[in-house]
Amino acid sequence: MKFDTPATTNPIDRLKVVGKPTDRVEGPLKTTGTAPYAYEHRDFAATQAYGHVVGSAIAKGKIASMDLDAAHAAPGVLAIVTAANAGKLGKGDFNTAKLLGGPEIQHYHQAIALVIAETFEQARSAAALVRVEYTREKGAFDLAVALDTAVKPPAMFGTEPDTSVGDFAAAFAAAPVQLDQRYTTPDHAHAMMEPHASIANWDGDELTLWTSNQMIAWSVGDVAKTLGIGKDKVRLVSPYIGGGFGGKLFVRADAILAALGAKAARRPVKVALARPFMFNNTPHRPATVQRVRLGATKEGKITAISHESWSGDLPGGGPETAVAQTRLLYAGADRMTMMRLAVLDLPEGNAMRAPGEAPGLMALEVAMDEMAEKLGLDPVQFRILNDTQVDPEAPSRPFTQRQLNKCLETGAEKFGWAKRGKPGATRDGKWLVGMGVAAAFRNNLNANSAARVRLSGSGVVTVETDMTDIGTGSYTIIGQTAAEMMGVPLDRIVVKLGDSSFPVSAGSGGQWGANSSTAGVYAACVKLREAAAQKLGLDPIDAVFADGKVKAGRRSFALGDAAKDGELVAEDMIEFGKLAEKEQQSTFGAHFVEVGVDSMTGEIRIRRMLAVCAAGRILNPKAARSQVIGGMTMGAGAALMEELAVDKRFGFFVNHDLAGYEVPVHADIPYQEVIFLDEVDPNTSPMKAKGVGELGICGVAAAVANAVYNATGARVRSYPITLDKFIDKLPEIA
Amino acid sequence: MALPDEFSISRRGLLAAGAASVAAASASSSVAEAQSRPLADPPPTAKLRFDVNGTAHDLELDTRTTLLDALREHLHLSGTKKGCDHGQCGACTVIVDGRRINSCLTLAVMHDGEKITTIEGLGTPDKMHAMQEAFVAHDGFQCGYCTPGQICSAVAVLDEIKAGIPSHVTADLTAAPTVTNMEIRERMSGNICRCGAYPNIVAAIGDVAGVKA
Numbered sequence: 001m002k003f004d005t006p007a008t009t010n011p012i013d014r015l016k017v018v019g020k021p022t023d024r025v026e027g028p029l030k031t032t033g034t035a036p037y038a039y040e041h042r043d044f045a046a047t048q049a050y051g052h053v054v055g056s057a058i059a060k061g062k063i064a065s066m067d068l069d070a071a072h073a074a075p076g077v078l079a080i081v082t083a084a085n086a087g088k089l090g091k092g093d094f095n096t097a098k099l100l101g102g103p104e105i106q107h108y109h110q111a112i113a114l115v116i117a118e119t120f121e122q123a124r125s126a127a128a129l130v131r132v133e134y135t136r137e138k139g140a141f142d143l144a145v146a147l148d149t150a151v152k153p154p155a156m157f158g159t160e161p162d163t164s165v166g167d168f169a170a171a172f173a174a175a176p177v178q179l180d181q182r183y184t185t186p187d188h189a190h191a192m193m194e195p196h197a198s199i200a201n202w203d204g205d206e207l208t209l210w211t212s213n214q215m216i217a218w219s220v221g222d223v224a225k226t227l228g229i230g231k232d233k234v235r236l237v238s239p240y241i242g243g244g245f246g247g248k249l250f251v252r253a254d255a256i257l258a259a260l261g262a263k264a265a266r267r268p269v270k271v272a273l274a275r276p277f278m279f280n281n282t283p284h285r286p287a288t289v290q291r292v293r294l295g296a297t298k299e300g301k302i303t304a305i306s307h308e309s310w311s312g313d314l315p316g317g318g319p320e321t322a323v324a325q326t327r328l329l330y331a332g333a334d335r336m337t338m339m340r341l342a343v344l345d346l347p348e349g350n351a352m353r354a355p356g357e358a359p360g361l362m363a364l365e366v367a368m369d370e371m372a373e374k375l376g377l378d379p380v381q382f383r384i385l386n387d388t389q390v391d392p393e394a395p396s397r398p399f400t401q402r403q404l405n406k407c408l409e410t411g412a413e414k415f416g417w418a419k420r421g422k423p424g425a426t427r428d429g430k431w432l433v434g435m436g437v438a439a440a441f442r443n444n445l446n447a448n449s450a451a452r453v454r455l456s457g458s459g460v461v462t463v464e465t466d467m468t469d470i471g472t473g474s475y476t477i478i479g480q481t482a483a484e485m486m487g488v489p490l491d492r493i494v495v496k497l498g499d500s501s502f503p504v505s506a507g508s509g510g511q512w513g514a515n516s517s518t519a520g521v522y523a524a525c526v527k528l529r530e531a532a533a534q535k536l537g538l539d540p541i542d543a544v545f546a547d548g549k550v551k552a553g554r555r556s557f558a559l560g561d562a563a564k565d566g567e568l569v570a571e572d573m574i575e576f577g578k579l580a581e582k583e584q585q586s587t588f589g590a591h592f593v594e595v596g597v598d599s600m601t602g603e604i605r606i607r608r609m610l611a612v613c614a615a616g617r618i619l620n621p622k623a624a625r626s627q628v629i630g631g632m633t634m635g636a637g638a639a640l641m642e643e644l645a646v647d648k649r650f651g652f653f654v655n656h657d658l659a660g661y662e663v664p665v666h667a668d669i670p671y672q673e674v675i676f677l678d679e680v681d682p683n684t685s686p687m688k689a690k691g692v693g694e695l696g697i698c699g700v701a702a703a704v705a706n707a708v709y710n711a712t713g714a715r716v717r718s719y720p721i722t723l724d725k726f727i728d729k730l731p732e733i734a
Numbered sequence: 735m736a737l738p739d740e741f742s743i744s745r746r747g748l749l750a751a752g753a754a755s756v757a758a759a760s761a762s763s764s765v766a767e768a769q770s771r772p773l774a775d776p777p778p779t780a781k782l783r784f785d786v787n788g789t790a791h792d793l794e795l796d797t798r799t800t801l802l803d804a805l806r807e808h809l810h811l812s813g814t815k816k817g818c819d820h821g822q823c824g825a826c827t828v829i830v831d832g833r834r835i836n837s838c839l840t841l842a843v844m845h846d847g848e849k850i851t852t853i854e855g856l857g858t859p860d861k862m863h864a865m866q867e868a869f870v871a872h873d874g875f876q877c878g879y880c881t882p883g884q885i886c887s888a889v890a891v892l893d894e895i896k897a898g899i900p901s902h903v904t905a906d907l908t909a910a911p912t913v914t915n916m917e918i919r920e921r922m923s924g925n926i927c928r929c930g931a932y933p934n935i936v937a938a939i940g941d942v943a944g945v946k947a
Contacts, residue, residue: 027870028862030878031885033813033853040812075776120807121798122777193817193825193879193928242815242879243928275818471877471929626873626931633930658822658926666919669932 001523004577006682011545012522017483017490018687021622025495026240026475035240038212039197044268048199049078051116051261051271052123053253054130055109055281056101059651060139060345063103063112067131071115074129076122079264081114086260092222094250096283096317096348099226100257105134106314107347108652109280111253116265139345141651143287143312150310150340156318163327164336165393168293171304171334175295179371183292183363183717185322187644187653188285189278189661190352194242196282197272200258207262208235211255213498214244215507216466220500222251227259238498241508244470245634246351249509252282279347279656284644286311286320286349288359292367300375302386305332307364312344320349321356325441325698326364328586331388345651351509353634354694357442358701362638362719365438365702369709373423379437379706380412391584400583400683403614404439407590410675411437411612415592424713424731431596432731433607434711438699440589444616444681444690445512446580449520450503450573453482453528457567459548459560461486462494463524467505467517469497471630472693473623474508474517480620481518481687485525487545488559503571511587511691514619519574519685527570532562579683587615587695591632591703597711599733602723604708606636609672609700616681616690624692629672631696637664638697639704643720782846786811787855795842801835802826804842805852813853813882817926824925827883827890828852834890836924853882856889865889868938876929884925888939891921895943913943 012018029035036042056063068080083089083102091098101110113130117123140146153161172178198211207229213219216236224231241248254271261269273281288311295304307326311319323337352358372382384405391397411417420426420435427433451465463482469475479493486492496502503524506516533543538552550557562568579585594608611628618624641662644653655661680688701719709715714729781794786809795804802819805811805828814837817825821839828837829851857863865885868874875881895911903920904911911917918936927935940947 023870024873024875026878027875028859028866030875030881031853031866031869032857032859032862033811033815033882034859035878036812037815037879039816040806042810045810119796120803121796125777125798191928193823193877193926194815195817241877242817243877245928272816275820275822471875473876622873626876626929626934629933630876630930633932634928657820658818663926663928664930664932665923665926666932666936667916667923669919669930671915671933671936 001526001572002575002577003519003685004579006579007686007688010686011485012687014484017480018619019617020620022476022480022490022620024473024476024623025479025490037194037240037242038199038210038238039270039272041199041210044201048268048270049116049118049265050120050123051114051258051269052127053111053257053271053273053277054113054115054127055277056105056112057132058105058134058136059108059141061105061137062135063105064133064135070129070131071126074122074126076118077126078116078118079261081257081260081264082112088228090225090228092226092251094218094222096314099253107280107345109277109347111257111281114257114261114271116261116269139651140343141346141646142648143289143342143344146312146342146344147289147310150342153319153339153341159321159324161319161339162337163393166334168304168306168334168336172293172295175303176298177296177374179294179367179374181292181367181370181717183290183366185288185359185362185719187287187646188352188638188642189644190245190247191658191661191663192243192245192247195273195275195278196248196252196254198255198258199268199270200262201268202262205229206233207259208237209255209259210237212241212248213238214241214248214468214470214509216468216498216500217504218507219251223255223259226251226256236500238468241468241470244508245353246355246509247282249351276657279644279653279661281347283348283350285352285355285359286313288320288322290322290363292363294367294371296371296375300377300382300385302330302332304334305330306336308338309360310340310342311349312342313349314345315343317349320359322360322363324356325360327393328391328584329439329441330386331392335392346646353631354442354697357698358638361438361441361699362701365699366705366717369706380408380417383408383439397582397584400585401614401679401681402586402588403677403679404588406677407588407612407614410677411590411592411610414675415610417592420710423710428596430599432599432711433594433596434707434709436593436703436706436710438591438703438706440591440611440695440699442511442587442695442698444585444587444684445510446576446685447506447512447516448573448575449506449516450571451505451521451524452503452569452571453524455528455532455559455563455568457560457563459488459558460492460494461488462496463521464496464502465505465517465520466500466502467497467513468508470508472508472513472627473620474513476623477514477518477619478521481521482525485522485529486559488548511694515685515687515689515691516574518619518687518689522686523572523574524570527572528568531568531570532559535562535568574685583683585684585690587690587692589613589695591699593703593707595704595707595711597708599730602727602730604640604721604723606668606670606704608670611696612675612677613692613695614677614679615692615695616679616684617688618676619687619689621676624676625674627693628674628696631694632672632700633664633669635697635700636669636704638719639701639721641720780843782843784845784847785849787852797841797843799842800838801840801842801845802837805837811852811854815879815882817880824887825880825883827886827925829886829890832893834887853886856885864942868941872934872938872941874931874935874938876931880925880927884927884935887922887925891918891939892943894921913940913945913947915947918947
């Protein structure tokens with residue numbers, strides 16, 4: 001089904017199932033421990049062997065020699081895979097560094113060997129006996145030092161590194177009120193709870209990988225390319241994924257090494273990355289240095305706006321697109337953005353939840369707070385004053401929907417924003433109390449997505465698509481979509497996901513999954529409705545699918561009757577046309593945060609959080625709220641604690657576990673409220689929905705930072721905001 | 735960029751470069767040592783018997799096997815999750831003789847004769863425990879990987895409060911602790927949820943305890 005004109009009224013608009021806050025359909029499996037994750041598949045369980053990965057102990061250089069004798073001789077060892085014996089390997093399109101290093105080493109903890117043994121304990125023990133001599137080479141590990149060497153990167157996925165409208169320099173110089181500030185964000189880790197894990201089994205030349213992966217079709221391609229085999233020889237199965245956040249968009253070492261190990265050991269092999277190995281072996285969100293300049297009239301109209309960002313990555317990698325939102329978020333006639341990329345020999349940088357916007361808004365939305373203060377304006381009002389209903393870089397492109405102002409106004413009212421005091425002026429016992437606000441912005445992206453639907457004689461509809469559920473609620477919203485389309489209750493729908501033998505979906509990434517994959521199911525269901533009506537001798541145009549029946553005129557059948565003579569199967573793909581080029585599709589929100597800062601110690605506690613979101617039709621308010629509070633939690637982590645500490649001498653992330661890399665825990669996160677504004681966007685798909693999974697994190701950290709400033713009067717421009725950065729600036733204790 | 739005293743290995747530098755470099759620096763001696771051992775000998779094993787979810791199990795295990803791996807890899811009770819394998823995330827939480835522990839931080843042989851309850855022992859999809867039902871109703875999970883640990887922890891937390899065991903946030907150590915928002919959050923803070931379902935988890939626990947948390 002082509003989608004190149006805005007949607008009109010369709011069966012989804014009935015909203016009998018879609019739009020309801022349904023419990024997750026896979027909830028009983030997840031809460032009873034019976035949902036099988038990658039490492040837990042029982043196929044060939046009796047013969048599964050265990051692989052343990054050995055990682056490079058240097059960041060850059062060469063392996064001079066590897067002595068495997070002791071490891072080979074250790075009890076239970078079946079085989080050892082290294083680059084020297086693995087045969088010729090390619091590199092996946094989505095990987096920057098090789099997944100099996102040697103002799104050349106590209107980053108610390110790059111995998112260099114897999115030791116396979118009968119048991120996990122034997123494999124781990126033998127892996128420690130692998131002896132490696134390295135020739136270490138000098139590398140670049142310090143972004144601050146590498147800034148001078150940063151260059152203009154090529155355009156990536158249609159995103160130009162530089163944009164310019166009008167004459168920013170002249171307009172900024174002429175602006176009566178100016179702000180020019182630098183901000184830094186550190187490297188971040190996805191730190192999803194399930195480590196990357198895979199089980200590989202070869203049947204002749206055909207490979208099956210039970211793995212934990214967000215993008216099944218991309219990864220089939222990259223497994224095939226890396227191993228030098230046909231895509232038709234690779235099957236990926238990934239029905240449950242213990243979190244991804246971008247860290248499982250791509251094939252990683254666990255999958256490739258399990259496949260190579262299973263070949264070497266002639267048995268199924270299972271591999272999970274050890275937690276302390278993940279932080280340097282797998283990608284991370286790159287650190288940024290950002291400069292924001294704002295010029296405004298005395299009344300608070302932005303006349304000049306610029307955002308520049310510097311980041312680093314391995315050769316062949318890309319920039320953190322931290323300036324992306326600044327191209328669209330606020331008005332201003334003269335404007336420019338710029339990204340520069342330095343070569344760093346740290347582990348690979350790549351996408352993490354809301355790549356670009358998450359760190360970009362950490363700078364821009366603090367700059368907006370600072371400028372509002374310079375102007376003597378309320379930060380909510382300052383943002384509202386600079387709203388734009390068109391793409392400010394291309395004013396002929398309106399936004400399809402843009403309710404940013406309403407998000408800000410609604411949030412301000414609900415949160416009690418009017419009670420916000422002057423910086424450092426509000427006390428609650430020993431606590432300095434402050435409120436902060438930030439805008440949330442993330443584009444809505446669409447990707448072609450296919451699905452197959454089967455109708456059985458008993459009226460059960462089975463959906464098959466390689467879409468993944470990484471905790472987002474895909475099982476549930478896909479089930480709701482099929483139920484709505486076929487006019488049956490949700491318990492008549494079976495949803496099967498995450499298997500490359502199913503039609504290719506949009507996958508989970510870039511908050512494009514929910515709208516795109518349900519639209520693909522919509523398309524397949526339209527075909528199934530036609531087939532069912534035809535089978536029942538009804539006119540497909542007139543047939544109404546409701547209450548488990550198909551009716552036309554005075555004739556009525558049970559839905560299952562259409563499959564009495566055998567299962568009916570339909571398959572289709574939603575194919576997105578150029579609607580998104582003509583008008584800008586984006587999602588908006590406003591985050592409000594209240595913090596308390598201990599007036600003596602500087603300890604920061606988040607007291608309240610509210611997000612108001614406008615993101616198209618909300619397919620399941622319960623699952624969507626969970627996505628947003630999850631983003632708010634990760635944003636709180638980015639604001640207050642998350643930072644991969646770089647060893648700038650040896651080039652690796654020092655705090656490579658969950659005790660050193662701190663993420664928010666229960667005690668850090670208070671009740672979080674989310675309000676979704678009514679919005680239906682016919683430009684996005686027949687579902688009229690948009691993404692919401694990344695909107696939730698966008699702007700949160702800045703709202704926390706602005707609240708800390710409001711509480712203390714001390715501005716910190718270097719994340720995370722830890723007390724050592726402002727304790728000397730706290731108000732005098734009376 | 736400048737490295738301090740380029741590539742000369744100081745004691746601190748040796749530590750920073752990690753275990754494999756340390757091994758490389760002393761490669762000859764450790765290989766010789768390893769080769770002097772009868773390497774092909776199987777590792778020592780131990781017999782043990784414990785009760786898991788009401789069923790007695792007799793096992794003979796490599797003594798290095800953690801309770802977590804005994805459950806997951808030997809008894810195929812994979813509801814208990816391995817998130818970090820060293821006591822930092824709580825995904826492997828099980829209840830042993832009434833107390834919640836991280837099953838990755840303890841060897842299976844240390845639990846001979848003990849009574850272990852895992853997520854599978856609390857309820858099944860057809861007959862769920864009240865805490866499991868509350869997690870579903872409050873959407874107290876997303877990806878689901880930390881969930882069995884959160885639920886085992888939550889069940890044990892309510893028992894701890896009932897038993898009068900105080901926590902870091904209990905203001906009055908002489909009074910019986912009560913189920914409050916902060917008591918739950920403090921006691922549950924060893925169970926990380928990266929998806930960020932915390933307020934929903936707290937609501938689910940409060941629901942089971944009969945309070946609005």
